[in-house]
Amino acid sequence: MMIPTYSIAFFVLIEVIKVAYSQGTKKYDKLGASYVNYLKTLQRKRDPEDHIRYVAKQRAPNKETYNERMADFKDWYNEEVYTSLEKLYKLYLEIANQEEKVEKQTKSEVNEILQKIHGLEI
Template sequence: MVNYKDIKLALVEIIKVTYSQGTKKYDKMGLSYVGYLKTMQRKRDPDDHCRYIAKQRSPNEEVYNERMADFKDWYNKEVYQSLEKLYKLYILLAN
């Protein structure tokens, strides 16, 4: 069963990968995921919050596949793999 700790680890991985890239292209992205992580940590029930976010971001396989195709075009391989890991957890949590 996927829980908020799995999501937290995936978010931390994305943050590390984006900031390790050393380009301004990923600074805003890293900052966004830091914000997502902080919001999740402030919630009383982080599991419920993660389920809500998962249903927003990846409500079904079709949306997931579209997002992954876009991410593959936009980001390099390392960043794409970390995003793919997070969104796989989202799709598992949403269903």
């Protein structure tokens, strides 16, 4: 059984939050708080898998953007925080570059779905 991507992201986010708050400075408290808010948003989403894909494409859509962010993070944060963010952004990059699986359905499957969900007989 494959672990959902959002579950992996959830645990990586928790690691970033713990590392940020463990630093004991306001700079890192603000970073931790922003990731707590993101974690809460992820938990509220009806489709967290889709949301994590959206965020990944926004934050690390390609290797160039990933490298730029990592260079900035290296300048802004200490090694421990940088390492936790690096794990998160590597995950974002991986998710952003996965191909979405689109499953086509037969007309009879669509008709069955429409009947079950909307009560439509087509």
